[in-house]
Amino acid sequence: MTRPADLSGVLENDLCIACGACVLADPSIELRLHPEKQIFEPSHAGNQAAADVCPAVQVDFEKLQDLLFPGAEQGTYGVVHSVMLAQSTDVDRNLKASSGGMIKEILTHLLAQDDVDGAIVLQHVDGLDFEPGLITDPDEVDRLPGSIYHNLPKHRVLELLRENEGRYVIAGIPCELEGIYNYIFTHEPYLRGRIHTSVGLLCGWQYNWHSIRAICEYKGVDPDRIVDISYRGDGPIGKLRIFTDDGKEHTTSRRLDFGYQVAFDRSFNTPRCHLCINHANFLADIVVGDAWLASTLGTKAGISLVINRREESDALVRRLADDGRVIFSEVTVNEIRESQKPRIAFGNFAYAYADYLDEIGVHRPKMDGPNKPAAQPVARREVETFYQELQRKLELQRSRRYRYLFWRKATKELGRYVSRYWEWFTHRVLRSGRDREAGKSVTRETTSIFR
Numbered sequence: 446m447t448r449p450a451d452l453s454g455v456l457e458n459d460l461c462i463a464c465g466a467c468v469l470a471d472p473s474i475e476l477r478l479h480p481e482k483q484i485f486e487p488s489h490a491g492n493q494a495a496a497d498v499c500p501a502v503q504v505d506f507e508k509l510q511d512l513l514f515p516g517a518e519q520g521t522y523g524v525v526h527s528v529m530l531a532q533s534t535d536v537d538r539n540l541k542a543s544s545g546g547m548i549k550e551i552l553t554h555l556l557a558q559d560d561v562d563g564a565i566v567l568q569h570v571d572g573l574d575f576e577p578g579l580i581t582d583p584d585e586v587d588r589l590p591g592s593i594y595h596n597l598p599k600h601r602v603l604e605l606l607r608e609n610e611g612r613y614v615i616a617g618i619p620c621e622l623e624g625i626y627n628y629i630f631t632h633e634p635y636l637r638g639r640i641h642t643s644v645g646l647l648c649g650w651q652y653n654w655h656s657i658r659a660i661c662e663y664k665g666v667d668p669d670r671i672v673d674i675s676y677r678g679d680g681p682i683g684k685l686r687i688f689t690d691d692g693k694e695h696t697t698s699r700r701l702d703f704g705y706q707v708a709f710d711r712s713f714n715t716p717r718c719h720l721c722i723n724h725a726n727f728l729a730d731i732v733v734g735d736a737w738l739a740s741t742l743g744t745k746a747g748i749s750l751v752i753n754r755r756e757e758s759d760a761l762v763r764r765l766a767d768d769g770r771v772i773f774s775e776v777t778v779n780e781i782r783e784s785q786k787p788r789i790a791f792g793n794f795a796y797a798y799a800d801y802l803d804e805i806g807v808h809r810p811k812m813d814g815p816n817k818p819a820a821q822p823v824a825r826r827e828v829e830t831f832y833q834e835l836q837r838k839l840e841l842q843r844s845r846r847y848r849y850l851f852w853r854k855a856t857k858e859l860g861r862y863v864s865r866y867w868e869w870f871t872h873r874v875l876r877s878g879r880d881r882e883a884g885k886s887v888t889r890e891t892t893s894i895f896r
Contacts, residue, residue, distance in 0.1 A: 449502055451490040454808030459839075460501035460717045461486035462651065464624025465600020467495035469607075470632060476598040481843045483654035484596045484715050498631050500623035501717050504812040506727055509626050512637075513728060514754060521819045522752070522778050522790070523727035527759045529751040530736050530780070531773035532895045536746065541678050542591060544735040545749030548616065549586050550770050551644055551731065551761065555614050556583040561641050562611030565602050567593060572671050573657065577601040579609065591677045594652050596715050603628055603636070612641040618648045619723040626728055642758070645726030647734020647750060647785070656713040659847040660685070663704035666695050683747075706862065707854045708847070712838035719835075720799055722792035722814040724785055731758035737784045748895050750784050772894050788823075790816065797822035801829060 455461055461476075463485035468474050471491040478485050487495070496502050510519050517524040533539045533546030542549065555561045568578040569590050575597050580586070599621050606613065617625070622645060629636045661668040670689040676699075677683035685705060687695040697705050711719070726732045732752040751773070753759040765771040782790045796817060802809040841850055854862060 448493075449496045449808075450493050451496050452487055452499060452502070453490045455499060455501045456486060456490055458716065458808050459484065459486070460720075460808070460810065462501065462620040462624070462715055462717050463596055463598045464500060464621045465598055465603060466498040466500070466624035466628040467491055468600040469603050469628055470498045471495040476600060478654065483658070483842075485598045494632075498624065498627040500620050500627055500812075501810050503810060504623045504627065504723075506723070506812065506814045509623075509630070509728055510815070512630055513626065517754075519815045520778070521816050522725055522781050523815050524754045525752060525778055526756055527753045528776050528778055528780055529753070529762060529773045530738075530776055530895070531749050531751045531762060531771050532746065533771055534769060538587065539746040542747060544677070544747045545733070546747075547733045547749040547751060547771065548644060548646075549589070550765055551733070552589075552614060552616070553583045553586045554761065554765055554770070555642060556581065556586065560612060562609070562613055564614040564616070565605050566614075566616050567597070569673060573654070573668075573674060577605065579605050579613070591675060592646065592649075593674075594650070594676050594709075595654055595657055595674075596651055599624075606636045606639050607633065610639070612639055614642045614644060615640055616644040616646070617729075618646050618651065619726040619728070620648075620651075620717065620721065622726065622728045623723065642731065642761075643729045645729025645732045647726060647732055647752075648721070648724045649735070650711075650718050651715045652709060652713050653715055653842070655842040655845075655847075656708045657687075658845065659708035659713070659842075659850065660697065660704055661687070662847045663708065663851060664695055664697065703855070704851065707851050710838075710850075710854065712835055712850075713842065716835075717810065719831075720795050720802075720809055722795045722812065722816060722820075724789050725752065725781060725816075727814060730755050731761070735784070736780070738780065746895075750780060752781065774894060787819075787821070791820040792816055793821050794823050794828070796820045797825065798828045798831070801825060801832060805832075 452467060459482055461484065463476055465476060467487055468476060471494050474491045474495060475488040476485045477488050507519065510524055514524040531545060531547050533550045535546060538549055539546040552564050556564055563579050563581040565577050565579055566589055567575050569575050573595065575590060575593050577599055602615060602625060622643060658668050666687055666689060671687055672690050673688040675686040682700045685697040685699055699705055733749050736748040736750040751762060762771065762773055766773055788794050792814065799809050
């Protein structure tokens with residue numbers, strides 16, 4: 446395959462995810478928030494060096510996994526040493542996280558170790574602005590924000606690794622780690638030695654800034670007065686909280702509020718999300734995310750699904766359990782499938798969508814994950830319809846016709862909206878279509894140890 450000479454295809458098709466690898470490969474590039482698209486993207490197309498590291502151009506998962514986990518078997522779910530369900534025993538930390546509180550437990554533990562010099566994590570700057578920063582004290586962990594879903598520039602991760610000798614924990618979503626390792630192994634392989642542990646998130650999508658503007662319009666909030674935002678907290682699923690400069694807190698249910706369902710519809714995802722086949726974060730040492738399982742529905746504080754890709758990360762969780770800081774239950778890879786569902790875990794939609802874009806001559810990233818042999822691509826008609834509707838919705842977003850999108854969802858798309866919740870109910874509650882083997886490994890008795 447002839448590699449693109451620059452990032453033209455990425456810019457033309459809005460595929461930047463703001464990992465920042467291009468910024469270090471071509472210092473003439475800056476990441477800027479596009480006023481209409483409301484995503485961060487390169488200031489210009491750059492050069493070959495930028496294209497060579499961009500995960501919206503290509504990701505060679507087999508090569509990167511060989512470099513990161515030499516000699517390990519690459520299965521359908523990537524390299525897997527063990528899979529667990531886990532939860533922090535710190536009730537306050539657990540509730541604030543909504544999904545188990547495991548990442549903050551892991552960070553707190555690692556920062557106390559002699560061979561860890563710090564952690565590079567997302568920190569709040571002002572308003573909707575967050576950026577990667579370096580922390581060194583375990584006491585700083587609980588002051589960090591939780592998961593942030595809107596698109597943000599992440600080039601500071603690589604800059605901090607370059608600027609600071611030592612060994613560091615990094616935390617990131619899948620496409621961010623793809624960009625980091627694309628850059629490191631292409632340009633500065635010595636930086637790999639500065640990463641002590643990579644903590645990855647099971648990705649629940651990234652959103653453009655129109656999503657925030659839309660929900661603000663629905664709730665009567667001025668987005669220019671936002672001083673902070675939180676997407677989780679108060680148990681499983683959690684609530685969106687927007688804080689404004691008049692001291693008010695505006696709270697929205699992420700499950701029940703119809704406006705939230707419109708503003709955080711798939712059309713508000715950064716467009717590369719629709720092509721992602723790596724929601725399970727194949728390149729992270731330890732992966733943590735919500736355990737969306739029928740057996741965990743009754744929990745009040747959220748449970749994490751943990752994928753340990755190294756023996757060391759497995760030992761870390763066991764050490765935390767021995768210290769009384771977490772509780773866990775061992776499960777199998779079947780729970781990755783059941784938690785994420787095959788459509789996402791195996792890339793059933795994403796692989797079909799990529800094929801469709803090839804067919805119509807639209808640039809897309811070249812990438813096949815270890816899950817491709819298990820994928821059962823959805824029908825061409827589904828991805829074609831999705832593509833056509835997406836173009837219309839993006840036009841509406843960029844014209845800031847958020848009210849129109851609201852009523853479109855309430856009328857034209859209402860049937861699909863109801864069907865989606867019916868599917869959720871039958872799969873999660875009634876357990877229809879579940880893997881029988883997964884049902885054997887995780888029962889309500891297995892999860893009875895959790896809050």
